[in-house]
Amino acid sequence: MKDFAQLFTRLDQTNKTNAKVDALVDYFAQVDDADRLWTIALMAHRRPRRTVNTTLLRAWAAEYSGMPLWLFEESYHVVGDLAETIALMLPPQQGENGESLTYWVSYIRDLQHLEDSEKQQRITQAWSRLNHAERFVFNKLITGNLRVGLSQKLMIRALAAFSGVEENSLTHRLMGNWAPDDTTFQDLVFGDNPLDDISKPYPFYLAYQLEATPDTLGEASEWQAEYKWDGIRGQLIVRQDTLFLWSRGEELVTDKFPELAPLAKLLPNGTVIDGEILSFANDQPLPFSVLQTRIGRKNITKKHLETSPVVLMAYDLLEWQGQDIRQQSLEVRRRLLQNLVAQYPANGILRLSAALQFATWEALADLRAQARERFSEGVMLKRVNSPYRSGRKRGDWWKWKVDALTVDAVLLYAQRGHGRRANLYTDFTFAVWNGTELVPFTKAYSGLTDAEFRAITQWVNRNTIERFGPVRSVKPELVFEIAFEGIQYSNRHKSGIALRFPRMNRWRKDKPAHEANTLADLQALLAAPG
Amino acid sequence: MNLLEFTNNGIYCPQADVYIDPWRPVARALITHGHSDHARWGHQHYLCTESAAPVIRYRLGDIRLETVAYGEKRVINGVEISFHPAGHVVGSAQIRLAYKGEVWVVSGDYKLSDDGLAEAFEPLRCHTFITECTFGLPVYRWQPQHAVFQDINNWWRANQANGKVSLLSGYALGKAQRILRHLEHSIGKIYTHGAIENVNEVLRNQGIALPDTIRVTPEIPKKDFVGSIIIAPPAALDGTWARKFQPVSTGIASGWMSLRGARRRRAADRGFVLSDHADWAELHTAIQDTGAERIFVTHGYTGIFKKWLQEQGYDAHEVSTEYEGELGEVNEGKES
Numbered sequence: 001m002k003d004f005a006q007l008f009t010r011l012d013q014t015n016k017t018n019a020k021v022d023a024l025v026d027y028f029a030q031v032d033d034a035d036r037l038w039t040i041a042l043m044a045h046r047r048p049r050r051t052v053n054t055t056l057l058r059a060w061a062a063e064y065s066g067m068p069l070w071l072f073e074e075s076y077h078v079v080g081d082l083a084e085t086i087a088l089m090l091p092p093q094q095g096e097n098g099e100s101l102t103y104w105v106s107y108i109r110d111l112q113h114l115e116d117s118e119k120q121q122r123i124t125q126a127w128s129r130l131n132h133a134e135r136f137v138f139n140k141l142i143t144g145n146l147r148v149g150l151s152q153k154l155m156i157r158a159l160a161a162f163s164g165v166e167e168n169s170l171t172h173r174l175m176g177n178w179a180p181d182d183t184t185f186q187d188l189v190f191g192d193n194p195l196d197d198i199s200k201p202y203p204f205y206l207a208y209q210l211e212a213t214p215d216t217l218g219e220a221s222e223w224q225a226e227y228k229w230d231g232i233r234g235q236l237i238v239r240q241d242t243l244f245l246w247s248r249g250e251e252l253v254t255d256k257f258p259e260l261a262p263l264a265k266l267l268p269n270g271t272v273i274d275g276e277i278l279s280f281a282n283d284q285p286l287p288f289s290v291l292q293t294r295i296g297r298k299n300i301t302k303k304h305l306e307t308s309p310v311v312l313m314a315y316d317l318l319e320w321q322g323q324d325i326r327q328q329s330l331e332v333r334r335r336l337l338q339n340l341v342a343q344y345p346a347n348g349i350l351r352l353s354a355a356l357q358f359a360t361w362e363a364l365a366d367l368r369a370q371a372r373e374r375f376s377e378g379v380m381l382k383r384v385n386s387p388y389r390s391g392r393k394r395g396d397w398w399k400w401k402v403d404a405l406t407v408d409a410v411l412l413y414a415q416r417g418h419g420r421r422a423n424l425y426t427d428f429t430f431a432v433w434n435g436t437e438l439v440p441f442t443k444a445y446s447g448l449t450d451a452e453f454r455a456i457t458q459w460v461n462r463n464t465i466e467r468f469g470p471v472r473s474v475k476p477e478l479v480f481e482i483a484f485e486g487i488q489y490s491n492r493h494k495s496g497i498a499l500r501f502p503r504m505n506r507w508r509k510d511k512p513a514h515e516a517n518t519l520a521d522l523q524a525l526l527a528a529p530g
Numbered sequence: 531m532n533l534l535e536f537t538n539n540g541i542y543c544p545q546a547d548v549y550i551d552p553w554r555p556v557a558r559a560l561i562t563h564g565h566s567d568h569a570r571w572g573h574q575h576y577l578c579t580e581s582a583a584p585v586i587r588y589r590l591g592d593i594r595l596e597t598v599a600y601g602e603k604r605v606i607n608g609v610e611i612s613f614h615p616a617g618h619v620v621g622s623a624q625i626r627l628a629y630k631g632e633v634w635v636v637s638g639d640y641k642l643s644d645d646g647l648a649e650a651f652e653p654l655r656c657h658t659f660i661t662e663c664t665f666g667l668p669v670y671r672w673q674p675q676h677a678v679f680q681d682i683n684n685w686w687r688a689n690q691a692n693g694k695v696s697l698l699s700g701y702a703l704g705k706a707q708r709i710l711r712h713l714e715h716s717i718g719k720i721y722t723h724g725a726i727e728n729v730n731e732v733l734r735n736q737g738i739a740l741p742d743t744i745r746v747t748p749e750i751p752k753k754d755f756v757g758s759i760i761i762a763p764p765a766a767l768d769g770t771w772a773r774k775f776q777p778v779s780t781g782i783a784s785g786w787m788s789l790r791g792a793r794r795r796r797a798a799d800r801g802f803v804l805s806d807h808a809d810w811a812e813l814h815t816a817i818q819d820t821g822a823e824r825i826f827v828t829h830g831y832t833g834i835f836k837k838w839l840q841e842q843g844y845d846a847h848e849v850s851t852e853y854e855g856e857l858g859e860v861n862e863g864k865e866s
Binding site for chain 2: 012013014015065067068070071074075078079080081084085088089418419420421422423424450
């Protein structure tokens with residue numbers, strides 16, 4: 001694991017993507033196939049199941065460090081990263097570690113069925129043999145959150161440089177249902193055609209947000225537009241009479257949406273559709289919050305199927321009659337998709353995401369303005385003559401969202417952030433007025449600059465009223481404009497409402513607290529469309 | 531009446547009518563060292579050590595300032611006052627006050643390890659100890675400085691081999707000179723930001739040996755910097771000043787660099803954990819060595835550190851300063 005810890009340190013020591021890729025290429029050259037495979041798996045978010053619960057891990061770290069648990073917890077709040085806190089607190093290294101990454105991954109997996117006391121003993125033993133950097137990585141392997149500041153895209157670039165296999169091919173090979181236990185580095189990277197695995201999805205094409213106005217994109221006639229649906233991106237595959245449904249997070253979610261199961265029989269083999277999994281009833285989409293009630297549930301109940309039935313809103317066709325057609329133009333793919341949806345109506349579970357009719361950008365802007373009424377977040381722009389690309393690329397697809405809703409709210413509670421925001425107050429709770437009372441209604445974490453967070457941190461330090469563990473209540477003085485994408489009734493929140501994607505738009509230094517919005521203002525938004 | 535009290539102006543000795551590092555203008559101020567949050571404007575009369583005086587004069591201009599030697603005793607209205615090395619920066623002092631057999635020590639900022647530049651910390655016995663605790667959490671543990679400087683010199687060498695400029699930030703008084711003292715001059719040329727070079731000149735004039743340095747000026751052609759190291763104050767790293775050094779590798783030398791989050795936020799390539807403050811272990815050694823039973827903690831993680839000391843059996847109290855809280859974020863990168 002020395003090599004892996006060194007890799008981690010090297011990646012951590014630079015902000016430059018080329019230097020990161022170089023570090024990874026060097027690393028691949030140093031280690032054996034087993035470690036290469038595990039490294040790819042970890043960076044492609046295929047970590048093994050967690051075998052130790054972190055509450056126990058904290059207690060054991062405190063015990064081994066000779067510190068009371070409360071002091072460990074306080075330190076954790078300051079450091080903002082559990083693996084790092086443990087590494088910083090442990091007593092000096094006792095022994096040596098010459099073992100590989102693969103060894104330590106197995107070591108951690110083997111803990112699974114042990115009694116807690118035995119787990120503690122093994123983990124303490126491991127800590128005693130590892131140095132600071134190795135302990136940090138070891139802890140990360142246990143807690144599972146191995147973010148190394150290296151996207152999968154860069155990892156693939158490094159792997160391509162190391163292996164000589166082309167990037168697009170690697171991207172495809174690393175998708176789908178593989179696990180390090182079922183394959184080898186050689187098979188994964190150099191093996192036969194990845195399509196041998198019938199479940200294998202294509203990499204999703206992801207759009208960037210359009211920051212400028214659409215006239216910067218050229219002629220309106222070169223573009224296709226659709227409403228942007230507020231569901232879950234999904235890729236539906238039918239091959240060999242079997243249906244696979246992949247989420248954008250490369251998770252196989254077939255079983256979570258049994259409504260779509262009939263498509264296995266209805267659609268011809270060799271069909272792959274890109275679309276949106278959307279809760280849908282009475283000929284119109286339901287808000288995302290309805291879909292949310294069934295996401296993440298292990299078992300889908302009858303009630304879910306009744307209250308939150310889903311359809312696949314299809315917007316692209318990637319494979320047809322067993323042929324990969326991603327290099328065909330959108331125009332061609334779209335025509336095939338239209339025919340397909342018309343030919344296989346499938347009782348309404350497969351729908352075509354309609355192309356909007358517009359002759360000018362102004363006309364499209366008018367349609368976009370109605371997006372909320374259509375239960376959509378804005379419009380998607382796709383270049384008519386473009387292929388279907390892999391990953392997030394600029395140029396051919398853009399999302400042009402409607403302007404966010406906003407409300408001015410008072411900062412009530414502050415909590416320190418994690419990771420690069422550790423030790424800064426970045427996690428805030430906001431309130432609006434209800435008469436003379438401030439009612440908390442949302443949390444928000446993002447949208448401000450580091451300089452603003454620093455200034456707020458100083459202010460929080462001077463204006464704390466009470467501390468509740470890591471949370472501080474502060475004088476109700478600062479006002480922020482909170483932007484959000486949607487608003488819903490909620491019986492889980494004291495305020496009776498829940499926001500979608502809340503974030504801080506700006507710090508309203510010009511507004512005193514008493515001029516912030518009221519609960520009634522928010523309730524008025526509830527009544528409005530969208 | 532206590533020998534020392536905590537007032538809105540700072541730490542106050544009513545018997546001698548003097549303040550220690552006061553933050554509002556007062557008649558008589560005892561100053562532990564020259565950092566700007568300790569030596570402030572506007573007092574009528576200043577007292578500090580001989581070696582701290584030149585920088586304080588340079589920073590505060592025409593002030594009424596008197597100096598004492600380390601260990602020299604002054605008696606004011608029966609209170610015996612003396613300054614003792616704190617090991618923080620050149621001239622830094624702990625201040626000892628004794629009255630009718632009762633002894634208090636105000637630590638100021640301090641570290642126990644000898645950095646080869648500041649006068650080395652002297653342990654003092656006392657009944658009551660007022661200690662800073664900037665790094666009063668068990669996650670802060672310093673490596674011996676020779677190991678840190680080995681890393682810094684290796685980093686410089688590697689950058690040089692890659693045709694890069696090494697741009698290293700450290701506080702202008704103390705950290706910068708400590709770095710200069712321990713760089714391997716044989717590697718290449720050493721440049722300094724003007725704010726640092728000004729302090730260097732003051733220190734050289736008082737007889738402190740520093741290696742040869744070149745002040746960065748607009749006339750110096752860009753190519754001259756390649757392969758060299760430039761020492762700059764933390765704020766200079768973010769500004770336009772730093773942009774002309776390319777290609778560059780940036781480093782920050784600070785105790786805060788112990789934490790990944792702090793380093794990533796500063797977006798520096800390298801963080802070197804090098805502090806002029808006591809780490810967790812040193813704080814404990816210092817407190818033990820005073821023999822004091824009553825401890826006041828100030829500057830830093832005061833609430834947590836107080837609670838911990840109380841659990842260890844000390845009569846520990848928290849002193850809130852005007853600049854309460856986690857100074858690391860307030861001063862990010864600057865340790866004063």
